[in-house]
Every structure is written in structure tokens, then in C-alpha cells.
Amino acid sequence: MLNIVLVEPEIPNNTGNIGRLCVGTESRLHLVHPFGFVINDKNLKRSGLDYWVHLDVTEYQNVAEWITQIPDASRVFLMSSHAEKSYLEIDFQDGDWLVFGKESKGLSEEVLGQFENHLKIPMSNLIRSFNIANSVAFVIGEAKRQIMLK
Helix, strand or coil, X not given: CCEEEEECCCCHHHHHHHHHHHHHHCCEEEEECCCCXXXXXXXXXXXXXXXXXXXXXXXXCCHHHHHCCCCXXXXXXXXXXXXXXXXXXXXXXXXXXXXXXXXXXXXXXXHHCCCCCEEECCCCCCCXXXXXXXXXXXXHXXXXXXXXXX
């Protein structure tokens, strides 16, 4: 099972869509506070539809609390548009942690500084970034593909 981490998510529709994606891919969702919305927000539930009740989700009050749950920091992969290495160059394993930052700013330098594995999603220079739900889908899809081949 993959571990998908959203650090300080701001937009309920994105979190709801990612929750639905996690249910569909049998991935675990980890949400790190503070959020830009209330977890029972109607938009979150609308985006997650009726799948939210099936979601394996854990909330953490802050990054420090989440970090205590990680058994192997070498299997934590932080997504950043500033990274040099592509997620397509990684040999993903079951149980990996895929970490995404808030929609407006991505991951903070403080969070990035705590882990070595920073990855980017290759994209055209015509855009600054992909929508976070799309980004999560790209990376989960590749990780699941690799894991199924093993």
C-alpha cells in the first residue's frame, strides 16, 4: 500500500479527489494540518463522493507528528517542481511515502530539508505546475504500475 501525504492542503475539492484516488488505488492518505478548509466541508465530500467512508486516512497536527510515523526515511519521496530528478527515474516499492505540498506554495524549505529524495514531474515550460490531484495521479499510477510488475 502506498502512503500519500498532503502537507497543509488548501483546497477541499483537490483533497476530495485525491481521497477518491486513494480509495481506488488502495493507497493510504495522510493529511498534515493546518488545512485551508474544514474536513467535513461539503466540497470535500462532494469531490470524494460516497467513497470517503472507505478511505484509509490519518490526520496529523503538524509535520513533526507525521514524521514520527515513518519507518524508513529513505522511502519518502517529496514532490517539488525545483527537484532535479524525475519521478520516472525511481524504483518505487510497496509502502513508499509520496509527499505533496500545499497548492499555493508546494512544500516548505523546512520540510524539503528533512528528506533527501526530491522528485519532479516533467512538464512544459509553459506552465508553473500541475494541479495537485493530477500530480498525485501521475505518481501513484507509475508507482502502482511498477509494484504490480514485481
